[in-house]
Amino acid sequence: MRALFLQAPAYDGFDGGAGARYQARREIRSFWYPTWLAQAAAVLPGSKLIDAVPHGIELDAIVREARQYDLAVLHTSTPSFRSDLIALEALKAANPALIAGFVGAKVAVDPAGSLGSSPSIDFVAGNEFEFTIREIAEGRELSRIVGLSYRDRDGTIRHNPPRQVLEDMDQLPFVTPVYQRDLTIEKYFIGYLQHPYVSFYTGRGCKSRCTFCLWPQTVGGHRYRTRSVTNVIDEIAWARHAMPQTKEFFFDDDTFTDDRPRAEAIARELGRMGITWSCNAKANVPRETLKVMRDNGLRLLLVGYESGSQQILHNIRKGMRVDMARTFARHCHDLGIKVHGTFILGLPGETRQTIEETIRFATEINPHTLQVSIAAPYPGTELYRQAAEQGWLDADNAELIDHNGVQLAPLSYPHLGHKEIFDSVEDFYRRFYFRAPKIAAIVGEMARSPQMMRRRLREGVEFFRFLRERQQEAH
Structure with a gap:
């Protein structure tokens, strides 16, 4: 199957990638790489990875592209699940033949609740999902793929046995070729x-x-x-x-x-x-x-x-x-x-x-x-x-x-x-x-490097804007 891996659009500046320990907007605009999605994409030659928020890609553009694919795999989390579900449902509406599902800690710990949230979700994958996804893309029967919970043709939710933990980590292909192919690394701060x-x-x-x-x-x-x-x-x-x-x-x-x-x-x-x-x-x-x-x-x-x-x-x-x-x-x-x-x-x-x-x-x-x-x-x-x-x-x-x-x-x-x-x-x-010593250290760092000066000034503006928004939220 032609596979699309997606970190879906969310809040402006939302850092939802798997490298983010806390999925949220940061004090300073920051983005971790969607490494786990990239790892699964690396297992499937010919796949495509879209990381929407850092690249400013809107859902409409993704929906148009999704018509070319047979399989869509979205990474989700507890904070982003609601917006990720909107994205998945939009992909399915545009391409009803698309097989679409979620990966990530949110669905790994609550597969039944996640699948029950929408009939549009075809599957969720648990731990070590790279080879689980590859077997879906190879067209295997969902009932025979370990590490998978899925919705069968009658709409019944089924749970397969968990996938065995991967011991030989060298079996995994490099993720950096996927970064180089599908991402603009300058977008990650x-x-x-x-x-x-x-x-x-x-x-x-x-x-x-x-x-x-x-x-x-x-x-x-x-x-x-x-x-x-x-x-x-x-x-x-x-x-x-x-x-x-x-x-x-x-x-x-x-x-x-x-x-x-x-x-x-x-x-x-x-x-x-x-x-x-x-x-x-x-x-x-x-x-x-x-x-x-x-x-x-x-x-x-x-x-x-x-x-x-x-x-x-x-x-x-x-x-x-x-x-x-x-x-x-x-x-x-x-x-x-x-x-x-x-x-x-x-x-x-x-x-x-x-x-x-x-x-x-x-x-x-x-x-x-x-x-x-x-x-x-x-x-x-x-x-x-x-x-x-x-x-x-x-x-x-x-x-x-x-x-x-x-x-x-x-x-x-x-x-x-x-x-x-x-x-x-x-x-x-x-x-x-x-504190005076910390301010002096920051100013000294900026004085030694024009590039650092531009960067710290930008980050300072973002930091104070973030604090102002927090104050408004608190009141």
Whole structure:
């Protein structure tokens, strides 16, 4: 079958790609690559990938193009499901013979509810869906495809056995040829990465047990299954040749540093190639590993600190001590490794005091940049189960975003309400960025690079506009 893979139109600036841990509009316009869709598209030669929002592609244009295809696969999420369903129904209305379905954590954890939301949905696929989709495209009977829930000819919803987890990750083809073929990489911005950047996965799964984290609990699992070092380096070499404008490569694995010997081996190969790169890391990487990575092209680490309160870290099973995170941050500063720190407000046990602890902790360790999110209980996570059982979840905010695609505060506690959690995000940003040393550092960075000056000025305008919209939403 001729296959169309689609990240559908949504809110302006909405970052819905699979690389986005939180599907929402950002403080600064940012887009992750639709890596999981690209992986499935790579398995099917002759397929087409459309990532609508970054490329400004409207639904009408996609509907016209969809008439050429036999199969449409849309990635969806809890925040975007309603708008994604509108897109799928429009494709089916224009091409009734089209077989159309969803992939993503939302449908993996609730296949029956997802299929029941509309008779237009023919199937939803669970974990490791690349080869599930390939078997659909090959024309196999849906009843014989593992990892699939589907609607049969009578309209009855059927569930097949789950697909076995993929162990040999080198079986997967490279995703970067799909980027090069179907995407404009200059459309993808991340505030803390050099532009243009390219990101992809070198493995799946995360051994950590954080209660809030979506991917390991829904589609990735808690074992870190990795591609071989040679396989990863071969893709880097291909992508550097095919997309020479790339300034930086980012490894989007949940925790790239979970396998330190492998991380060091990849780093040494990248160093020989002269590659600038960054990755996700936990704040427990020892100095000697940090130095090996720094000496071989590592520029930045994306680190999920989450909170400066030890009790909250225990509550969410982060497996991290605040004093260890301080030591890690000091090593990164000493070695000249930039850190983008991510924090979450509103996690179980949050109080006014723990929010204050977290803000003070962030200013103390002083990452180069940071992101402050609101705790989001995605279905399929331990946090969602806790919230439902304890009555913390506001059903009116279950979609996790507002009508503009901006994060809501769906959790509240007897001692800490929605509005206080929502407002604390802006307070956090202002107290971190509006310090004299941080302002001086940003101005110095801009003065050294005209390109950085243009970029930071644009991001500043977007940031203040975002804060203004949040204030209007709050009132």
